[in-house]
Amino acid sequence: MSDFPRWKYALVAIVLVLGIVYALPNVFLPVPAVQVTGNHDAVVDEALKQKVLAALAQHQIVPGNISVTQDATKGDQLIAGFANADVQKTALDAIKLAVGDNYTVAVNLESTVPRWLRAIGATSMPLGLDLQGGVHFLMEVDQNGMIDKQETRYADDIRSLLREKNIRYDSVARNGTRGQGVTVVLRSDADRTAAANAIAVEFPDIAVKDGAATADRFVMTAAIKPDKLRDMSLNTIRQNLTTLRNRINVLGVSEPIIQQQGENRIVVELAGVQDTAEAKKLIGATATLEYRAEGGTDAQAAEAARSGTVPPNARLFYERGSRRPILLNKQVIVTGDQLVNATSTFDQQSGSPAVSVELNAAGAKKMLDFTSGNVGKRMGVVYVETTYDVQTVDGKEVRTPKVTEEVINYATINGVFSKNFQTTGLRSPKEASELSQLLRGGSLAAPVYIVEERVIGPSLGQDNIQKGLRAVLIGLALVLLAAAIYYKLFGLVADVALFFNLVILVAVMSGIGVTLTMPGIAGIVLTLGMAIDANVLICERVREELRNGSTPLASIRAGYEKAWATILDANVTHLIAALALTTMGSGPIKGFGVTLLIGILTSMFTSVTVTHAITAAIHGHRKLKTLSV
Numbered sequence: 001m002s003d004f005p006r007w008k009y010a011l012v013a014i015v016l017v018l019g020i021v022y023a024l025p026n027v028f029l030p031v032p033a034v035q036v037t038g039n040h041d042a043v044v045d046e047a048l049k050q051k052v053l054a055a056l057a058q059h060q061i062v063p064g065n066i067s068v069t070q071d072a073t074k075g076d077q078l079i080a081g082f083a084n085a086d087v088q089k090t091a092l093d094a095i096k097l098a099v100g101d102n103y104t105v106a107v108n109l110e111s112t113v114p115r116w117l118r119a120i121g122a123t124s125m126p127l128g129l130d131l132q133g134g135v136h137f138l139m140e141v142d143q144n145g146m147i148d149k150q151e152t153r154y155a156d157d158i159r160s161l162l163r164e165k166n167i168r169y170d171s172v173a174r175n176g177t178r179g180q181g182v183t184v185v186l187r188s189d190a191d192r193t194a195a196a197n198a199i200a201v202e203f204p205d206i207a208v209k210d211g212a213a214t215a216d217r218f219v220m221t222a223a224i225k226p227d228k229l230r231d232m233s234l235n236t237i238r239q240n241l242t243t244l245r246n247r248i249n250v251l252g253v254s255e256p257i258i259q260q261q262g263e264n265r266i267v268v269e270l271a272g273v274q275d276t277a278e279a280k281k282l283i284g285a286t287a288t289l290e291y292r293a294e295g296g297t298d299a300q301a302a303e304a305a306r307s308g309t310v311p312p313n314a315r316l317f318y319e320r321g322s323r324r325p326i327l328l329n330k331q332v333i334v335t336g337d338q339l340v341n342a343t344s345t346f347d348q349q350s351g352s353p354a355v356s357v358e359l360n361a362a363g364a365k366k367m368l369d370f371t372s373g374n375v376g377k378r379m380g381v382v383y384v385e386t387t388y389d390v391q392t393v394d395g396k397e398v399r400t401p402k403v404t405e406e407v408i409n410y411a412t413i414n415g416v417f418s419k420n421f422q423t424t425g426l427r428s429p430k431e432a433s434e435l436s437q438l439l440r441g442g443s444l445a446a447p448v449y450i451v452e453e454r455v456i457g458p459s460l461g462q463d464n465i466q467k468g469l470r471a472v473l474i475g476l477a478l479v480l481l482a483a484a485i486y487y488k489l490f491g492l493v494a495d496v497a498l499f500f501n502l503v504i505l506v507a508v509m510s511g512i513g514v515t516l517t518m519p520g521i522a523g524i525v526l527t528l529g530m531a532i533d534a535n536v537l538i539c540e541r542v543r544e545e546l547r548n549g550s551t552p553l554a555s556i557r558a559g560y561e562k563a564w565a566t567i568l569d570a571n572v573t574h575l576i577a578a579l580a581l582t583t584m585g586s587g588p589i590k591g592f593g594v595t596l597l598i599g600i601l602t603s604m605f606t607s608v609t610v611t612h613a614i615t616a617a618i619h620g621h622r623k624l625k626t627l628s629v
Helices: 006-027 046-058 085-099 115-119 143-164 189-202 226-251 276-284 298-307 361-372 429-441 458-511 518-547 552-584 588-619
Strands: 031-038 066-069 077-081 103-110 134-141 169-174 182-186 206-213 218-224 257-261 265-271 288-294 314-318 325-335 339-346 353-359 378-393 396-412 420-423 448-456
Touching: 006 115, 006 458, 006 588, 031 085, 046 066, 046 077, 046 085, 077 103, 085 103, 134 226, 143 169, 143 182, 143 189, 143 218, 143 226, 143 325, 182 189, 189 206, 189 218, 218 226, 226 257, 226 265, 298 314, 298 325, 314 396, 325 361, 325 378, 325 396, 339 429, 353 361, 353 429, 458 518, 458 588, 518 552, 518 588, 552 588
Parallel strands: none
Antiparallel strands: 031 077, 031 103, 066 077, 134 265, 134 448, 169 182, 182 218, 206 218, 257 265, 288 325, 288 378, 314 325, 339 353, 353 420, 378 396
């Protein structure tokens, strides 16, 4: 009689059924599609769908599935699937012409996984750049932008320090030449000495130098020390790498490659993203918020806009949409750098889109100090975005930064707050979602601009998939054939277990969202070759027991018991190697390591438990004289 317990039969059955179900979505390959999203307030609805269908019919293009999906945070989308990449490209041009500039039209891949599988969380494995296609960017960090940002920040900090120490001054402003620091004009020599001492204590990274003096003007220059400036330049790329990773993680791009190249360049590769315009917006955006105090009355703002004369401690801004002039204080209370979390939401009173903001400790203290003494006054929220105008001069590209600053919210402070509050004034839920994602990802330490961009089409990926699939099938077939010939019935049992090993491996990788790349396919092929090793050990042990005179059932029992220790030892060493590749590797090496790690674990289950269950089911209730092994 078999000593294989019934609960193990049940376990094997459950695992195999779940493996089949969760591996099944990978049979349904995605189809080429065109995605349409609205810019700002453009509506994506059934009317747009009919316009797209009419445009496709005019060009004699037959779409597959075409649908409108509604999402309050990501925005509404229209997705139309097509038979192949050639039809997709023709449809892209036709749809762009039909919908106009108010919509973003991009190629994409549409999932064909049945709805009932998606309802239980069964999805296909995301594919890497080498299989699915995507975008490749080479980005250069604008170090001059970093210097501008730091000097502006130090100017604000010095101005605050002088006020805090009650040191009299006339002005604090950056020099006209970048990198030359901040010029401070004080009212007496004693004030200049006190300011120099205070700056030296509070800001040790700043070097102070006396300038020319007159009867009522005592000038001092405060510049960032050269060694500190070098450190900032080195850290800028590292900070930008972290920020880009955070942004892309927030936006859900699977297995991105983000790495430094040279002294001031960054390589970004995003699998599955076919729209370069959307990808540029995703990784290069420098949008952030600035919270500033009221800098003047509405009448003063209107006069400043008319005459061009702005009060000394104020700056003139314009409100988004209405273009109403608003005077805000030069000093920034809190910036986007001090945000630790931001989520899109809706204002409870007005129902308008909003961003719920959480500040870090330093930002919360500044906001608390400010609101405590300014209840009843107004505060403005400035939306700041940097873009680049590219012009060709003498055959070379010249990039000029263009900063857009708009007041999106200007309201009275009704109570004291610090760490958590809401920012309203956004135009749509989609804009609120995009802004919250950028704020969560963090501000770039310095602006970046793209010097090279390349789209890797899904046709190359499809070729790689076919070659990888062929390699897996050939490798699997050869292993199955060798096992069946050499070990007969036990070899066929091992073949069944090996097939289910592949199924469970794919199911686990799909379930936890492992991105499949070409190195991952290599890991699958290697796993299939290694998985049969355990069955070789078991079969040889069974043969040895039979030669020693044991009965067939006793030989099966002893074969599994005595082979288990050796199988465990061998796989533990493989696991250590796979774990090292997974934790210490990156890119293709990590993809190979993850696949190998999961494959070792699944092969231990199928090679031992599944084969034992099948063998027990075949031989456990019969009297045997010999075994086919």
